[in-house]
Amino acid sequence: MIVLNYHELVEASPSNAWCLTHEMFEAHLALCEEGLVSPQSFLKHCSDPKPSRTGAVLLTFDDGFLSDYTHIYARYMTTGRIPGFMSFIPVGFVGSPGRMSWEMIEELGRGGVAIGSHGMAHVDLTTVSDVKLERELRLSKSMLEDRLGQPVTLFAFPYGRFSRRVWEAALRAGYTHLFTIQLGYHRGFESFLYSRLCLTNSMDAEYMRHHLLDPDAMRGFSWRISTKLGLYRQLMRWRYR
Template identity: 75%
Template sequence: MIALNYHELVEAAPSNAWCLTHDAFDAHLALCGGRLVSPGTFLQRCADPEADADNAVLLTFDDGFLSDYTHVYAQHMMTGHIPGFMSFIPVDFVGKPGRMGWEMIAELDREGGAIGSHGMAHVDLTTLSDSELERELAVSKSMLEDRLGRLVPLFAFPYGRFSRRVWDAALRVGYTHLFTIQLGRHRGFEPFLYSRLCVTNNMDASYMRLHLQDPDAARGFAWKISTKIGIYRQMMRARYR
């Protein structure tokens, strides 16, 4: 399976590399065709090793931008064009200009979107003290759960940055599925880690088409060799110690 990571969507004139126009996003949806799956389906299949070769595609969005509600949810999910998506919320940003409010987040969650935490203030978790890390992970989880009335097991690392200390802390407070930004299929080097392609506005249709055909194609020689001889997990654990 393949997980795609988006941020803000706008009508025109993206303000940064991670901001895409509606037209660009719609073109990506056309490339995905009938391969899109709901968050629930994705998570169910994650337990199956055979899902590594699955052509299914999951849509995820970071930072709680208003376009998650106004465009992805209202224009695509509610009209049946997509089966759902994950939205990762930095709690301190809720209700700020350009971001979703709590009522929107709750509606999205009720209607089949999957809400996850993106921490409190969207900071690099690897730079924090233990107490600061606890707040980012545990308090954001608690606040989302209070608002949604259910457990929140999903977490996306801000900037995709993590370490063993960070993921151990995330698992301790009750997250079960941790999303980062790495090339390749959804399965990371640990069973609770999930790779996502961070989509930028310089990735044209040819790039996206290639990624959807073979998400591991751009991972490089080191990944291919370490995977072939069975030491990829050890190498990555050493890197992120």
């Protein structure tokens, strides 16, 4: 299973590296469209030791940008072009300029989009106190659940940064599936961690084509050797201790 991560989509002139044009997203989509799966299908099968479908691709979007609603949901999901996506919301940003309103997020939830938390203030959780960590995790979860009327069990680490302290706090808070954007293969050492490829506007269709053909190619020599020697889990648990 390949999990792709996007942020804001715009018509032209991206404002930062993580902001992609509609045209580039369309080019990416043309390459992976036949393999797209819904979040519900992903969550149902992600724990299978032998996934029944190779080449499957899940779309995720971070930061609650308006384009989740105005472009991805309205243009692609309601028309049946894509089977769904995950949207991770930094709750403190809801209603800010360029971000979705609560009404939009609620509509996404009713429409089959899987809503997850991205914390309250989009801070690096590895740097905050235990008290602030608990607030970021629990308050964002409860606010989303109150608005959506359903459990929220998905969490994406802001900036992709995490540690054992952070993931243990997230599991205690009631999250069951935790997502990062660090290129790796985290399910190789903890079953609740999921790596995503974070797309930037330097990653054109050719880059996407190569990644879809061989996702492991980008992971480098150390990943290949540690995996071959059966040391990956030990090394990763030491790194994120």
